[in-house]
Amino acid sequence: MEHTFALSDGLITCDIAGPRDAPITLVLLHGFPHDRTLWREQLAAHATAFSDTRIVALDLPGFGGSTPPRVATMDAYADAVAAAIDAVEARRVVLAGLSMGGYIALACWRRFAHKISALILLDTKATADTDAARTKRTELIAETHTAGVAASVAGLLPGQLGRTTRAEHPALVAQVDAMLRRTPLAGVVHAAAAMRDRPDSTTTLETITVPTLIVVGEDDVLTPPGDSHAMAALIPRARVVTIADAGHLTVLEQPIAVNAAIAEFLDIALPADA
Ligand code: MLT
Numbered sequence: 001m002e003h004t005f006a007l008s009d010g011l012i013t014c015d016i017a018g019p020r021d022a023p024i025t026l027v028l029l030h031g032f033p034h035d036r037t038l039w040r041e042q043l044a045a046h047a048t049a050f051s052d053t054r055i056v057a058l059d060l061p062g063f064g065g066s067t068p069p070r071v072a073t074m075d076a077y078a079d080a081v082a083a084a085i086d087a088v089e090a091r092r093v094v095l096a097g098l099s100m101g102g103y104i105a106l107a108c109w110r111r112f113a114h115k116i117s118a119l120i121l122l123d124t125k126a127t128a129d130t131d132a133a134r135t136k137r138t139e140l141i142a143e144t145h146t147a148g149v150a151a152s153v154a155g156l157l158p159g160q161l162g163r164t165t166r167a168e169h170p171a172l173v174a175q176v177d178a179m180l181r182r183t184p185l186a187g188v189v190h191a192a193a194a195m196r197d198r199p200d201s202t203t204t205l206e207t208i209t210v211p212t213l214i215v216v217g218e219d220d221v222l223t224p225p226g227d228s229h230a231m232a233a234l235i236p237r238a239r240v241v242t243i244a245d246a247g248h249l250t251v252l253e254q255p256i257a258v259n260a261a262i263a264e265f266l267d268i269a270l271p272a273d274a
Contacts, residue, residue: 012066029101041255162247217246
């Protein structure tokens with residue numbers, strides 16, 4: 001069900017599924033340039049795979065129905081996530097972020113680890129942008145201003161989905177294309193600038209004391225499995241699950257496998273009687 005919260009510096013829209021008194025709240029942070037519909041298969045499974053869990057899928061500031069951040073930094077997104085967690089009165093928060101959502105989840109850990117009981121990092125990495133990647137972000141921002149979102153994000157589509165999905169699931173390819181194209185201009189330019197300027201989070205990894213699940217599509221070309229294994233080597237309580245026949249958007253491409261991995265992780269990391 002859709003909810004909108006007025007936070008101190010803007011509106012945040014989210015979908016919430018599952019009972020309010022569930023012992024665990026799974027807070028989901030989408031990537032770039034996505035919105036909360038990225039998580040539709042996890043929301044749909046709230047009564048089956050995630051029956052003891054409340055699921056909160058946010059539109060990050062500037063995406064979907066949420067208003068843009070005042071400042072384009074990972075910390076600003078993280079602070080919006082903290083405010084949303086408070087607004088939904090989430091308890092025992094499992095914070096899950098895909099790609100840019102993972103960058104934000106690591107910023108959340110730095111800023112308010114005490115609110116986080118477990119982490120799920122999907123198709124993401126801890127390293128900062130290279131100089132070449134920073135240049136591309138600046139070009140993307142300029143193109144978005146001059147040519148519009150649909151033109152500037154068109155080149156991002158091939159990297160989003162694995163080869164199996166692109167060959168066999170044209171309807172999903174079309175849905176992801178539509179999600180990219182409907183991103184508000186402010187969402188694209190703020191997030192591209194924040195990602196370009198984000199710090200390296202490698203030293204954050206060894207400070208993560210909570211159980212951590214790392215999920216990656218075996219055909220993810222944007223954040224390949226090597227990035228996931230590099231993170232797992234530094235996080236004390238991490239395990240990696242590699243998803244077959246999936247690229248960057250594992251949660252949409254192979255939802256049954258991803259949901260099973262998350263459900264198993266929640267059972268082991270946060271057992272109901274603990
Ligand atoms: C994402 O999916 O969030 C992007 O691939 C992240 C990025 O551009 O670094």
